[in-house]
Amino acid sequence: MAPPEPDPPVVTSFRNEQVKFVRSLAVGKFRREHGAFVAEGLKLAGTAREMDWPVRMVAYDAAAPRGGFLDVVLDWARARDARLLPVTAEILGAMTAKDNPQTVVGVFDQRTLTLADVTPRPGATWVALEQVRDPGNLGTIVRTADAAGAAGVILVGTCCDPFSIEAVRATMGSIFAVPIVRADAVAFAAWAARWPGSIVGTHLAGTVDYRAAAYRDPTLLVMGSEGPGLTDATAALCTDLVKIPMAGRADSLNLAIATALMIYEIRRPALGRV
Ligand SMILES: C[S@@+](CC[C@H](N)C(=O)[O-])C[C@H]1O[C@@H](n2cnc3c(N)ncnc32)[C@H](O)[C@@H]1O
Structure with a gap:
């Protein structure tokens, strides 16, 4: 040797x-x-x-x-x-x-994909983030997507860098496991119009409880930005607008927390029990 x-x-x-x-x-x-x-x-x-x-x-x-x-x-x-x-x-x-x-x-x-690389396979959950700003949120979402077996994360519009040290740190290694797609808003809208399953937007004005919605497979989950939330144009693409109930004085949940709740609810049938 x-x-x-x-x-x-x-x-x-x-x-x-x-x-x-x-x-x-x-x-x-x-x-x-x-x-x-x-x-x-x-x-x-x-x-x-x-x-x-x-x-x-x-x-x-x-x-x-x-x-x-x-x-x-x-x-x-x-x-x-x-x-x-x-x-x-x-x-x-x-x-x-x-x-x-x-x-x-x-x-x-660095490795990222384009929308042309995304196939809406049966059982897949894709997570689209519109104008995500906070690298800690983005990294945490990539980590959660990995944990819950989501297919990948789509960054729509001007987003923070998934390859910044803060974002990579927050992924705890999932940056190497979860496909990341970049798309501008116009391309995303055209692509989403051909999505075969549910396009689930999360919105504070949503009238459907996120636990009561019927998620059609494959599911595209769309999350709004930390500041302004989902834009009207992107909200209009969604087949469902759901809300996570809140009982206290907080006017919204942190983006990464809301995304985690959504991914786990959508993937509940696929995840089974520990
Ligand atoms: C910090 S919130 C943005 C709040 C923003 N001021 C608004 O009016 O939407 C960031 C994103 O997390 C999601 N989100 C946070 N709390 C939510 C809730 N209670 N129900 C549904 N989505 C929520 C939405 O996607 C929202 O766009």
Whole structure:
């Protein structure tokens, strides 16, 4: 058996070009330019490995204990021709600006789909988010879609970046498992007009309780933006407008919470019991 490959020399300078590249990916403009994003932590790198997601670089704490899962991830990255970058803990921490830095920071290709890639298969639930603004909400929704077995998430109009560090962090690895589609509002409207099942909009003016609606399969769930909610044009596309009842003084639910309730209600027959 061939001896394991030696690690590259440890990078100790913030002026190193690769270190500067990883840090630049904190900015959306550079993420778009390079079609790349950063995911931090061994857990996320492990999910990327499971999904064999295209990996460009793995930076890691040169002082981290070896012989465990870190080596599994590094072996995978090496086999995928990714660059391995052993760095100091200080540099690793600066790559994600987190108080408790992880042992690994990976750089991955961005991958999104278009509406032409979406097939409304029987049993599928797709989640469309109109102008979602908050990366934490978006990441949480991607994670929930994954947990509940939804087919994917469609970003309609100008949305926050699903590949920002905050959004990726909130997905807890589901960014590598859930297809993400981007569409402008006009294309989405034309595409949705041919959807064969229910198009369920969630609206504070909805008159049907979300637990009482009959969801026709496949289901397209449409959620409004954190600020203004669903636009009139998108609400008009929906076959059903449902509301989640509220009893207290809150005038609405958080978008990610409302989406989670909806996905679990729509997928209740498919999910069965634990
Ligand atoms: C924070 S709310 C937006 C509130 C906004 N001011 C409005 O009037 O719709 C974000 C999205 O979550 C969903 N949502 C929140 N609470 C809801 C509820 N009680 N019933 C149905 N949908 C809800 C809707 O999709 C809404 O567009």
